[in-house]
Amino acid sequence: MSTDDRTGRPINNDRDDLGRQVLDLVAPLTSRFSPGGGRLRLGFNTAHYDQAASELEAYARPLWGLAPLAAGGMDFEHWELWRDGLAAGTDPDHPDHWGAVFDRNQRLVETAAIGLALALAPEHVWDPLTGRQRDTVAAWLRHAVTVEPNNNNWLFFPVLVGLGLDRVGVAHDHDANTARLDRLEAFDLGRGWYSDGPTWQRDYYIPFAMHYYGLIYAALGADQARAGRFRDRAAAFAQDFQHWFTSEGVAVPFGRSLTYRFAQSAFWGALAFADVEALPWEVTKGHLLRNLRWWESRPIRDAAGLLTIGYGYPQPHMAEQYNAPGSPYWAMKAFLPLALPAEHPFWTAKEAEAPPLPEVSTQPQAGVALMRCEEGRHVVLLSAGQRNQWARHGAAKYAKFAYSTRFGFSVPAGTLMLEQGAFDSTLALSEDGLRWRPCELPDAVSASDGVLHARWTPWDDVEIETWLVARSPWHVRVHRIRTGRALHTAEGGFAVDRDLPPNRVDLGPGRARLDSPGGLCVIEDLSGRREGALITALPGTNVLVPHTTIPTLKGELAPGEHLLACAVIGLEAAGDDWPEPPAWESIEPLL
Template sequence: MRTLREFDDRLLSPYTGWTRNHWAALADHLLLSARRYASDTHARISFPGPAGGYGADVDGLEGFARTFLAAGFRVAGESGRDPHGLMDWYAQGLAAGTDPHSPERWVRLDEHGQPKVEAASLALVLHLTRPWLWDRLDPRVQEQVVDYLTPAIGSDYPPINWIWFQIVVEQFLLSVGGPARHGDSRWDAQLGARGDVPEGARGDVQRDAREGARGEGRAGLRADMRRDIDAGLAFTDGFARENGWYADGAERAYDHYSGWALQFYPVIWTEMAAGDPAADSRRAVYLERLERYLRDAVHLVGADGSPLIQGRSLTYRFAAATPFWTGAYAGLATPAPGLLRRAASGIVRHFAEHGAPDDDGVLTLGWHHPWRPIAQTYSGPGSPYWAAKGMFGLALPADHPVWTAVEEPLPAETGDFQFAVPAPGWLVSGTRADGVVRVLNHGTDHSHPGTNLTDSPLYARLGYSTATSPALAGEHAAEPLDQSAAILDEHGLPSHRTGFDTLLVDRLPTGTLLGASRWQAHWVTPDPTTLDHGSGRSGKVRLGPHLTVLSAVRGPWEVRLIRLTAAGDVTGPLRIGGWPLPAQTPSTDDLSSGGASNGALHSRVIPGPSLDLSGVTAAEDSSPLAPWTLIPWCATSTPAQPEQWYEAAVFLGAQAPEESPTVSWDGSSAHLTWPDGTTDTVDTYTLG
C-alpha cells in the first residue's frame, strides 16, 4: 500500500490530515489484501490464524460478510463506480455461498447462531448497492440468497443487539418481495422447523412477544416478517436509557455496541423501510437519541484518536467510528460535520499508524498488533473485520458536508472537561495537557444489582481511559488489581464487585464529579463449564463485608473514599488499585513509592491514613498496549475496620503531580481541597 501520508491535507483536516482519499485507499488495501485468502469461488475468506471458537466454516463466512461491508460502502459512495470490480468479485461469492450444493456453501442460519450476525451484513450491503449488485444478480442467485436469509423469519435471536440483525434481514426480504415472490411449496417448508441459536442464547422474551398462530404460505410468511419486525422494534425500545444511550439488553451492559450497533441499525432500518409509517414516525425518535448520544461520544475519543478501552469486542478496533458516520449519514446538524469526521478519522488513523492492518494488510485479532487475549472465546481470524463498519462514511459521496467541512477539534483538544453520564454511571474527565479521557465507573458491570459474579476486567473496573487498558491476561485479569477497591482473603485473593448498587452519579456546582456504588465483597470459584464471553462468570461464592466507594473526580485526580460494613464470613486487608500504566520495561525510578511513569504519563496512588502499605506491581503481557503494565496500589497491613472511611488520591496525567488533593473530616462530612485551590464538601451520611 502506498503511504497514506501522501494524501494529507492540513487545510481541510488540520488535526489528522486525513481526507476521503485516505479512507478509500485504506479500504481498497484491506479488500485487495483479503482476496489472497479467498476460496476459489470467493465464498469464503479465511484469514491466517487458528480457527475461532465456532470453527473454520463460520470463520470463512465472517471473512466474506465483514469485508463485504467495506466493499459495499466503497461502491455505494461512488454511485456504482467500481474500478476494482468489487461487486462482480463478491457476486461470485454470493452465488457459491448461498448454493446449497456448493462445496463452499455457507453455514445456514438454521444450522448455527453466528450466521444470523453475518446475514445482517449481507442484507445491509445488498440494500446499499442494490442497483449495482442485487438487481444484476441472476434470478437463480437471487432465489438462493432469499432462501439463505429466510430462516431468520420466526427464529429466536438473543435479546440484545442481535434483534436488529433479524429486523434488517427481514426488512430486506420484504423489500425484494421474498419469500412471497416464490412458490408456496419452497417456503411452506419453513413453517415447520425453524432454526435456533445455540442453547443458552434463546430470546425468550422476544419469542413470547410473537405468541399466537402463524400464517400459512406466502402471505403468512410476509405477515410473520412484519410481526417479527414490529415485535423486535418494540423490544429494542426497552434498550433506550437516559440522554440517548442504549444498554445492550436488560443488563447494565454499556460499551461500544451502544454506538456501532444500537445507534447504527435504527438509522439504517428507517432508510430501508422508508415510506412505512412506522419507520417514518420512529426516525425522529432515533435521530434525537443519536444526536444526544453523540454529544457525549465525541468526548470519549482521546486526542491521539484512541477510543475508550472498555467493553468487549475491542478487536473490532475502528468500528468505534461507526456512530460518528451514522450521524453524518442521518444528516444531523450537531455535532458539526467537521467534528464528526475529526472523531472518525482520528480513530482509524490511530490504528493505521500503530500497526493495524499489519504489513500484510490483515486485521489480526488484537488491538494495535496481534494480541489474542483481547478477543472473546468465540472470535476467529475473520472477526476483526467488523472494523469495516467504521468505514461507513465511505457510503457518503465526496461532496457530502462530512467530507468537505474543515475538521474541528475534539473536546480533548480544546480544554479540560468533566461531566456525568447517568445511564452507564460514568464520570468523564478529559484533560487537554495530555489528551487523555478518563471514565470512573459506578454504573456498568454487564450484570444486575445483587448478582455475585466474577468481575469482567472489561466492565467492572472502577476506571477506564483512552490511554490505559485493564489487565486482560495473567492473574490480574481474574483477580482485580487495577482500578479496584477490594478485600483480600486469607490467601491474598481480592474480592469482586459485580452486582453493585449505584448510589450516586452527579456533578457539583464547582464542576467536581461525584459517583458512588455499594456491593458485598465476594469471592467466586468459577464454574469451569461456564464460557467467558466478556462478562462475569458464576460459580461457588463466599461473601465478605459490604463496601461503599465514593469517587470525587476533578481533572486528572480522583479522591476515592471507601467504607466497610461488617457482614459475611470473610474479612481481611483493604487494597486500592490505581491506573494500569502501559510500559516498555518493568523498571522505573519509583516502583516502590506508589507511582509509576512510562515517560509520557504518570500513574499514582497516594494513600491516606491507615493505608500503610503501597507499591507498584509490574504485570507482563497483561494488556495489548505494551509488554508491561505498571499498577500502583496501596493497602492496609491488617484487616480493614468496619465503619471507618479510608481514602486515597488516584492520579493519571502527563505531568508528575507536585501537589495532591487533601481530605479533612468533620463528622460525616469530607472536605476536599484540590491542587487548583477548589474546595468541595461531601456529606457521606447521605450514602447510608
C-alpha cells in the same frame, strides 16, 4: 493525499482517502477465499461457533466497508469474489454452504452486512446473479428473518436483512421486523442512551450497534415516525459520546469487543449517513477522522496485512469467546459515510479540532463520569455499577473503577499473586495474600455531579460501598468495608509501560509514585493505613502496551468496619514536584 506536518502520516481528510483505506484493508483478503468461493479463511477458529460460521463472518464483515464504497461510486475490482461467495454460501447443494441460520446463531449476526450490501450495492451482489442463484440467496435470507435473535442489538439483524430484501424486490415478513423494532425502542433509557437489551451494559454497543443500525434504518426504512425517533435519540447521544474521545481522537478502551477497534467511531459516520447534524459537520467529521488516524499508528495488523485479534497490539488473551479470525473486520463499520456523495456537507466541511468540553461529564444512564485531563489529551472514564458475568474477563472490562485513553486497563492472567491479577484501577481482596478477588459484580446506586456510588459483595460476610469522585485530573476512591473475616487489600493505580525506564520512583507509607516516559501515575492513601508498592504485571495483560508496572497500595484489615480512601492521578508527564492530591476535607462532604 495530504500528510500531517507533525508526523508525516497521511491524513484521511476526504472520502478518497477513506476509500483507499478500505481497499488497503481488503486487499490481503482476496487471495484467501476457498476454491468454491463461499468461505474466507483467515486462520484457526477458536470462537464458540463452528468453522462454517467463522468463515462466513470473515466473508461478510468486509461488506460493512465495501457496500458503502460501491454506493458512493468508488471502484473495487474484486466484487466477483463476494458475489460468487454469496451464491455458493447460500446454496445448500454447494460444498461451501454456510448452513441455515437458526435461533440465536452467529450466522444471523453476519446476515446484517449482507442485507446492507443488497440495500446499497445490488448492482454488484444481486443483479449479476442467475435466476437460480437469486432464488437460493433469497430463500436463505428470508429464512433468517424468521428466526429468533438474542433480545438485544441482535434484533436489528433481521431488520437490516429486510432492508436489503426490500431493495431487490423480495417479499418477506414485515410484521416480524416491526415487532422487533418495537422491542428495540423499549430499551430507550433517555438522553439518547439505550441498554443493549435487558442488561447492565452501557458500552460501545450503544453507538456502534444500537444507534448505528437505527441510523441505517432512519436513512433506508419506510416508517418515517420511527426514523425520526432514531434520529432524535442519536442527536442527543452525540452530546454525551463526544466526551469519550480525547482531543487527539483516542477513545476510552472500555467494555467488550474492543477487537473491533475503529468501529468505536462508526457512530460519527452513521450520523452523516442519516443526515443528523447533531454537532456541526466539521466537528463530527473531525471525531471520525482523528480516531481513524490514531488507529493507523497502532501495530494492529500482522505481516500479511490482516487485522489481528487484540486492541492496541495483537493480544488474543483479551479476546472474548466469540472472537474468530474475521471478527476484527467489524471495524469496517467506520466507513459508512463513503456511501454519501462527495457533495454532502459532511465531506465538503473542513475538519475542525475537537471543541472545548467541560472537565467532567457525568452520564447517569451509563453509570459513568468522564474526566478530561491535560487540555483534553487524556480522558479517564470512572465506572460504577456496570457488570458482565458471561464475557471473558467481564469484570476487568466493566467493573474496574477507572479506564484511561493513555494507560488503558488490564485483564487478569490468573488469580494467584498480584502479578497475575494485574489489578490496576481496582481494589482486590484476599484471605491468604495469594488468591485475590477484585470488584466483579457491583450494583449501581447513583451517578450524579461527578460522584459515583456502588455496592459489591466479594464474600457473603464482606460488604463494600464504593464512592468515586471526579476531581480532574485526580479521582478519589472511598471504600466503606464491613468484613467478617481478616483480609489483605491491594488497590492499584494505572498500569504504566515498563519498557521505558522510569525517571523516578517514590514508595513508602501511604504512597506509590512512578514517573517515566510512559507516563506518570500516583496513588496516595488518604486514609493513612496502607503501604506503597510497585507490581510487575504479567506480560500481555494491558490492552495498550504489553509490559506494565502498577503503583499499588497494600494493607491488611481485621474483621470489623473500615474506611479506605485514596487519590489517583495519571498524566503524560509531571513537573519537578509530585502533584498534590485533593484534600480529604474537600471530599468527605460529597459522600
